Amino acid sequence: MMSIAQERLLSGASVFQAELELAEPARLAELRRSARERFAELGIPTTRIEEWRFTNVAPIARTGFKPATDFEIVDAASIDRYRYPGCYQVGLVNGRMAAELTDLEGLPEGVVVCSLAEALETHREEVDEHLGRHAGFDDHAFVALNTAFLRDGVFIKVPRGVVVERPFNLLSIGKPAGPEAEPVAFFPRILIVAEESSQLTVVEQYVSVGEGRYLSVPVTEVVVGANAVIDHYKLGRESLEAYQMATIAVWQDRDSNFSSHSISWGGAIVRNDVHAILDGEGGELTLNGLYMVDGEQLVDNNMRVEHAKPHCNSHELYKGILEGKARGVFTGRIYVHKGAQKTDAKQTNRNLLLSANALCNSQPQLEIFADDVRCTHGSTVGRLDENAIFYLRSRGIGEEAARSLLTYAFASDIVNRIKVEPVRRDLEEFLFRRLPEGDIVRQAV
Amino acid sequence: MLEIRNLHVEIEGQKILKGVDLEVAAGEVHAIMGPNGSGKSTLALVLAGRQEYEITAGEILFKGEDLTEMAPEERAREGIFMAFQYPVEIPGVSNVYFLKAALNAIRKHRGLDEMDAMDFLTYVREKMKVVKMDDTLLNRPVNEGFSGGEKKRNEIFHMAVLDPVLAVMDETDSGLDIDALKIVAEGVNSMRNQDRAFIVITHYQRLLNYIVPDRVHVLVDGRIVRSGGKELALELEDKGYSWLEQGAGTPATETASAPA
Numbered sequence: 001m002m003s004i005a006q007e008r009l010l011s012g013a014s015v016f017q018a019e020l021e022l023a024e025p026a027r028l029a030e031l032r033r034s035a036r037e038r039f040a041e042l043g044i045p046t047t048r049i050e051e052w053r054f055t056n057v058a059p060i061a062r063t064g065f066k067p068a069t070d071f072e073i074v075d076a077a078s079i080d081r082y083r084y085p086g087c088y089q090v091g092l093v094n095g096r097m098a099a100e101l102t103d104l105e106g107l108p109e110g111v112v113v114c115s116l117a118e119a120l121e122t123h124r125e126e127v128d129e130h131l132g133r134h135a136g137f138d139d140h141a142f143v144a145l146n147t148a149f150l151r152d153g154v155f156i157k158v159p160r161g162v163v164v165e166r167p168f169n170l171l172s173i174g175k176p177a178g179p180e181a182e183p184v185a186f187f188p189r190i191l192i193v194a195e196e197s198s199q200l201t202v203v204e205q206y207v208s209v210g211e212g213r214y215l216s217v218p219v220t221e222v223v224v225g226a227n228a229v230i231d232h233y234k235l236g237r238e239s240l241e242a243y244q245m246a247t248i249a250v251w252q253d254r255d256s257n258f259s260s261h262s263i264s265w266g267g268a269i270v271r272n273d274v275h276a277i278l279d280g281e282g283g284e285l286t287l288n289g290l291y292m293v294d295g296e297q298l299v300d301n302n303m304r305v306e307h308a309k310p311h312c313n314s315h316e317l318y319k320g321i322l323e324g325k326a327r328g329v330f331t332g333r334i335y336v337h338k339g340a341q342k343t344d345a346k347q348t349n350r351n352l353l354l355s356a357n358a359l360c361n362s363q364p365q366l367e368i369f370a371d372d373v374r375c376t377h378g379s380t381v382g383r384l385d386e387n388a389i390f391y392l393r394s395r396g397i398g399e400e401a402a403r404s405l406l407t408y409a410f411a412s413d414i415v416n417r418i419k420v421e422p423v424r425r426d427l428e429e430f431l432f433r434r435l436p437e438g439d440i441v442r443q444a445v
Numbered sequence: 446m447l448e449i450r451n452l453h454v455e456i457e458g459q460k461i462l463k464g465v466d467l468e469v470a471a472g473e474v475h476a477i478m479g480p481n482g483s484g485k486s487t488l489a490l491v492l493a494g495r496q497e498y499e500i501t502a503g504e505i506l507f508k509g510e511d512l513t514e515m516a517p518e519e520r521a522r523e524g525i526f527m528a529f530q531y532p533v534e535i536p537g538v539s540n541v542y543f544l545k546a547a548l549n550a551i552r553k554h555r556g557l558d559e560m561d562a563m564d565f566l567t568y569v570r571e572k573m574k575v576v577k578m579d580d581t582l583l584n585r586p587v588n589e590g591f592s593g594g595e596k597k598r599n600e601i602f603h604m605a606v607l608d609p610v611l612a613v614m615d616e617t618d619s620g621l622d623i624d625a626l627k628i629v630a631e632g633v634n635s636m637r638n639q640d641r642a643f644i645v646i647t648h649y650q651r652l653l654n655y656i657v658p659d660r661v662h663v664l665v666d667g668r669i670v671r672s673g674g675k676e677l678a679l680e681l682e683d684k685g686y687s688w689l690e691q692g693a694g695t696p697a698t699e700t701a702s703a704p705a
Contacts, residue, residue: 386497391533394493395547395603396521396554405538412537412586444538444546 035147065185119155153189176212254280289318322358404435463667479664522554524610594625630655
């Protein structure tokens with residue numbers, strides 16, 4: 001039996017299905033139906049489930065979110081600061097693509113960027129080939145929930161051999177119904193297909209406009225074709241009234257290169273699931289992450305990297321800065337399949353606790369079924385080095401500024417790996433504003 | 446400038462300094478030598494304000510004022526500089542911009558205007574010549590990936606830029622090859638003047654061939670057991686410390702020679 005919260009979350013899902021006039025592959029209707037059923041069976045996860053042991057999403061179950069019905073364009077000026085110059089702009093409001101917030105002028109020929117709803121009609125075969133085939137929901141309630149509502153979102157396809165120089169700025173806006181209104185839920189869906197030897201850069205920015213609680217459950221599927229290169233960024237900067245349960249599923253063909261930079265500082269409870277499969281020889285995977293949370297925030301990064309073929313490399317470096325009573329959770333799994341020889345996998349999670357009450361759970365795991373591999377993992381939880389603080393103070397820098405400088409220093413390698421300048425600048429600005437005596441940090445870096 | 450009287454220091458209940466007396470006047474260079482574990486580095490850290498060390502007796506006056514109550518950054522702003530034995534790497538923080546922030550904190554404390562980027566750069570270029578720094582070390586993150594010698598040279602560079610009244614050098618010479626040692630020594634020598642004093646802590650006499658001290662003190666088991674002129678260093682080079690260690694526990698004695 002479904003809980004009330006589950007029923008509320010699924011409310012409208014069947015009506016929604018019936019309303020679609022469907023020039024879409026029959027498979028999708030079936031996919032939605034089975035996803036709906038799976039969500040009904042799985043329910044909202046509890047801490048009794050291993051994968052959710054440290055992340056209590058009871059507040060989500062308690063709140064009773066209802067699917068959003070308002071996809072109106074927000075005041076465009078209020079999101080100006082998220083529109084990155086030099087990027088193609090793609091806007092979504094509560095998971096639905098917003099043409100008014102989208103600017104694709106100068107897009108190279110053959111590159112497709114459109115709403116998923118449109119793509120289901122215009123690029124039916126390509127969408128059918130990939131949509132819902134990488135983000136599995138058998139063991140994941142939130143992916144099931146997203147899939148139950150699968151219709152709109154964004155489709156990006158870069159054809160064979162095309163290099164898209166300018167990054168795509170996918171601005172996913174959460175627009176709650178207001179402080180007194182019913183909390184809403186929405187389910188952004190993104191499908192990115194990079195064909196052989198193509199290249200693109202995508203920024204997914206998650207922001208909030210207006211007050212009120214909401215639940216956002218985005219699922220991104222990424223297909224990295226042979227010899228293709230994707231540089232991906234996820235910037236989570238939602239309000240403290242937002243809950244986000246995000247999944248990104250990456251499938252990599254041979255000689256492909258996918259790098260991701262996941263930055264989280266917003267949201268009340270944020271869960272980032274990354275599931276990547278290196279399914280062709282010579283694949284390269286880089287997963288970098290930085291989370292900085294305070295107060296009662298909780299951020300959980302749950303990584304699963306599968307080496308299915310030989311001669312692939314994966315490098316993960318996630319860093320966390322935890323203040324107040326904030327909690328960081330990191331679970332990193334690396335599976336090396338039988339026969340995936342010469343795998344080189346490295347996973348590191350480092351956490352910096354800035355307060356006595358901040359907490360971190362870090363658990364890297366390796367499962368290796370091949371015998372000629374190099375796999376390492378490491379995890380640290382620590383505080384600022386008193387000797388380093390003393391060093392800075394001995395040069396005339398005040399204690400608070402010294403702590404802030406060292407905190408910045410801790411984050412700096414992730415900051416410096418960000419190649420999209422406005423993303424890096426936004427992260428730096430966030431740090432300068434968040435860190436005490438941030439102006440001294442600004443001056444010193 | 447600096448007066449240390451009957452200084453007793455302990456850390457975690459362990460007594461490290463057991464009654465140190467030392468007076469350093471402006472313009473002087475004092476060398477402090479001694480075997481490992483004698484308390485040399487503790488003395489340096491206490492002067493710079495490391496708070497883990499507890500002063501259980503005695504006093505430290507700097508320019509006539511009690512130093513012991515001052516935070517490390519206040520001491521720095523008042524003109525005390527310590528060159529670290531093991532300088533700390535700070536990734537992501539640019540060496541030159543960090544120095545600008547540090548210098549401006551010091552200038553602000555002294556009621557001076559903050560230096561702007563242009564003036565600072567001109568100023569820094571001048572100081573770079575003192576330690577033969579090249580631009581690559583200037584623009585890299587503080588000490589990150591620096592060799593041992595580069596780190597020590599960077600300490601001297603920091604010292605030159607921050608322009609202290611009293612510089613305490615904690616084994617800056619340890620582990621340096623002769624070229625790096627000469628650069629460090631030249632840096633110090635070029636900064637010697639009648640207003641500035643140095644306390645050079647070293648394990649090896651060799652440094653004192655290049656930085657000629659006015660006074661040499663031998664610290665053994667938390668006490669200064671012998672003070673003298675620069676010849677004392679040579680005597681130590683010949684005899685080692687053991688002849689003094691046997692006498693540890695007795696009050697310091699003067700050697701016959703007068704200060705230089």
